[in-house]
Amino acid sequence: MDTTAPTIDPAPAAGGQPDPIATLPPSFRWGVATSSYQIEGAVAEDGRTPSIWDTFCRVPGAIDNGDNGDVACDHYHRMPADVALMRDLGLDTYRFSVAWPRVQPGGRGPVNPAGIGFYDRLTDELLAQGIDPWVTLYHWDLPQELEDAGGWPERDTAYRFADYASLVYDKLGDRITAWTTLNEPWCSAMLGYAYGRHAPGRQNFADAMRAVHHLLLGHGLATQRLRAAATNPIELGITLNMSSHSPATDSPADLDATRRADGLGTRIYLDPLVHGRYPTDVVADLAARGIELPVQDGDLEIISTPIDVLGVNYYFSTAHSGVDEQGRDRDEDGNPIERVVPTGRPQTAMEWEIVPEGFTKLLVRLSRDYPGLPMWITENGSAFVDHPDENGFVRDDDRVAYFQSHIAAVAEARQQGADIRGYFAWSLLDNFEWAYGYDKRFGIVRVDYDTQARTPKQSALWYRDTIRRVRGGQA
Ligand code: GCO
Numbered sequence: 001m002d003t004t005a006p007t008i009d010p011a012p013a014a015g016g017q018p019d020p021i022a023t024l025p026p027s028f029r030w031g032v033a034t035s036s037y038q039i040e041g042a043v044a045e046d047g048r049t050p051s052i053w054d055t056f057c058r059v060p061g062a063i064d065n066g067d068n069g070d071v072a073c074d075h076y077h078r079m080p081a082d083v084a085l086m087r088d089l090g091l092d093t094y095r096f097s098v099a100w101p102r103v104q105p106g107g108r109g110p111v112n113p114a115g116i117g118f119y120d121r122l123t124d125e126l127l128a129q130g131i132d133p134w135v136t137l138y139h140w141d142l143p144q145e146l147e148d149a150g151g152w153p154e155r156d157t158a159y160r161f162a163d164y165a166s167l168v169y170d171k172l173g174d175r176i177t178a179w180t181t182l183n184e185p186w187c188s189a190m191l192g193y194a195y196g197r198h199a200p201g202r203q204n205f206a207d208a209m210r211a212v213h214h215l216l217l218g219h220g221l222a223t224q225r226l227r228a229a230a231t232n233p234i235e236l237g238i239t240l241n242m243s244s245h246s247p248a249t250d251s252p253a254d255l256d257a258t259r260r261a262d263g264l265g266t267r268i269y270l271d272p273l274v275h276g277r278y279p280t281d282v283v284a285d286l287a288a289r290g291i292e293l294p295v296q297d298g299d300l301e302i303i304s305t306p307i308d309v310l311g312v313n314y315y316f317s318t319a320h321s322g323v324d325e326q327g328r329d330r331d332e333d334g335n336p337i338e339r340v341v342p343t344g345r346p347q348t349a350m351e352w353e354i355v356p357e358g359f360t361k362l363l364v365r366l367s368r369d370y371p372g373l374p375m376w377i378t379e380n381g382s383a384f385v386d387h388p389d390e391n392g393f394v395r396d397d398d399r400v401a402y403f404q405s406h407i408a409a410v411a412e413a414r415q416q417g418a419d420i421r422g423y424f425a426w427s428l429l430d431n432f433e434w435a436y437g438y439d440k441r442f443g444i445v446r447v448d449y450d451t452q453a454r455t456p457k458q459s460a461l462w463y464r465d466t467i468r469r470v471r472g473g474q475a
Contacts, residue, residue: 020411021404021470029092029422030467032444033379035139035183036099037069038431042076046114048102051141052151052192056199067437073429074452076118083125085445085454086428089464090471093132095378095424096122097139097183104164107143111167119168123175134178134378134424136239137165137222140188140199147200152188152211155294162221169226177233180311180378181222184241185215185269197435206291213293216272220302227305238273239311239378242266244358244365246319248341253322253329257338260285261320274370276304289335309421311378312366314406315350317358319343348402349383349440356405363413363420374419380406381426383433383440392455394446399459407466425463429454 037053057068075082086094100107102115126133138161146157165181182188191198194208223236245261247254263282271279277300278293286293321339323329329337345353359380366375382402386394407423414420430443438449444460447453 020408020415021466023411023415024407024470026471026473028470029376030463030470031091031093031095031134031422031424032086032089032428033095033424033426034075034428034431035097035136036102037072037139037141038427038433039073039075039429040099041069041071041074043070045076046102046118047105047112048099048115049105050144051099051101052144052147052199053141055144055147056201059201062201063435064437064439067432069432071449072432073447075429078452079118079122080125082428082454083122083129083131085456086126086131087129089456089460090467091131093134093178093422093424094126094428095134095136097136097141098168099141100138100164101141101143104143104167107146107160107164111171116168116171119172123172127175132178133172133176134180135168135172135176136180136183137161137168138181138188138218139183140192142199151193151200151202152214153193153204153207154210155214155217155296158214158218158221161218162225165222166225166229169229173226173230173234174232178235178237178309179226180237180239180309181219182215183239183311183378184313185212185219185238186241186265188215190264205289209286209291210294212268213295213299216269216303217299219273220299220305223305223307224302235308237307237309237311237376239313240266240269241313241315241379242362242366243314244317244355244361246317246358248319248321251322253337254320255322257320257322257336260336260338261318270310270366270370272300272303273307274304274373276300308374310366310370310373310375312363312375313379313426314359314362314377315380315382316348316352317355317362318353348398349385350436352382354382354402354405356409359406359409360413360416363410363418364416367413367416367418374421376421377410377423379424379426380410381442381444383442386441386446386457388446388448388455392446392448392453394455394457396457396459399444399457400462403459403463404466 043054057063098119105112123133189208189211193202193211194205196203219238245258247258267279268282318340321341322337324337347353382399384398388394427442429445430441430447433440444457446455446457
């Protein structure tokens with residue numbers, strides 16, 4: 001960490017108002033998040049076999065600029081220095097994901113010692129630096145062989161996932177307490193199987209709904225396996241990406257479009273996870289499309305196996321209309337129109353609207369609809385077009401402003417009773433942003449992909465200083 005770089009004072013709250021961040025307790029926990037395919041590289045090293053993302057990146061046009069994760073941030077070979085960056089930021093914890101095809105090549109059979117060895121070393125390096133590991137077992141890199149056997153629409157994949165989870169826990173459970181099963185099942189199911197925007201690139205809504213159920217089943221099976229295996233303290237959970245949905249107008253069509261968005265975006269996951277049932281309105285919506293979730297006896301009891309934490313990934317909120325630009329309320333297939341409409345708010349480089357108030361609204365709603373479930377912000381951050389100086393330093397005022405407004409939003413939700421224990425900034429490093437490739441930079445540390453040099457941005461220094469102030473009680 002270049003400690004000679006300017007120490008950035010947290011920007012004062014707007015309008016001289018007291019800064020909500022100052023209300024966060026010194027016990028609040030701070031981290032950064034990454035994921036295996038987005039930063040590791042070394043895709044064919046030490047026995048790793050292809051994931052669906054290795055395959056998808058070879059589909060012409062699938063990824064901007066034809067980018068792929070073959071090298072990414074070369075984290076596989078640079079891990080100790082990256083952990084030292086986290087130490088210099090003063091972090092409490094680090095959220096990373098384990099690459100299934102590295103640990104269990106082909107998605108079946110025994111553990112690959114060289115593959116799990118990387119995470120073994122990473123765990124020890126983190127603990128040596130006083131940083132608590134937070135594991136995500138699945139952040140989208142499904143072994144290709146399991147996709148070839150049907151992928152997440154296939155029920156057996158859920159059982160393969162539980163087997164894999166047990167292998168990882170057997171090796172790392174003695175030192176790691178925080179375990180989340182899935183990152184964003186909505187992305188896996190909808191972007192991967194309905195919209196074709198993510199690996200494996202399928203476009204079949206019925207398959208996506210099967211994937212939803214089997215992802216949740218895999219979560220439940222893995223949660224039961226790890227809970228049963230745990231001989232040390234363990235905190236089990238899942239990470240969901242969510243937003244606040246609002247109607248563009250108070251028309252019945254817009255109100256119903258908003259209900260649908262919330263149903264498929266949030267309640268189809270949290271209701272079975274927490275309440276042990278799918279939401280009846282969503283089940284009815286699916287039935288109207290001739291789709292029935294492949295629920296078998298006992299599945300919902302497995303899926304609703306109690307968890308200890310809910311990971312919340314938040315980036316933006318959306319307004320919804322039930323009619324298209326021509327005023328029609330049905331698409332060419334006769335399905336209801338669900339259209340996101342712009343509200344004129346400022347946007348990030350992802351063209352996501354910047355809505356910190358939607359973050360507070362979401363967190364308060366979650367605390368009221370799903371009470372008793374402690375929350376962690378497992379991802380929050382923003383991509384902006386960065387302009388490095390001659391030394392690679394980026395003065396990213398826009399990203400600092402995003403972090404400040406959204407961490408303040410978390411503090412305000414806590415003030416309204418939401419039980420939020422910690423915050424992971426997305427992301428430590430600029431990295432492979434899925435279908436956008438490397439053009440979109442979310443890191444608080446800049447990566448020069450030609451040299452792999454890491455340079456903390458202003459936002460890293462701001463984050464470091466904010467952590468110090470909150471931890472020291474002087475925010
Ligand atoms: C997600 C994933 C991350 C993304 C980040 C920015 O939430 O989509 O967890 O892998 O890179 O959110 O889109």
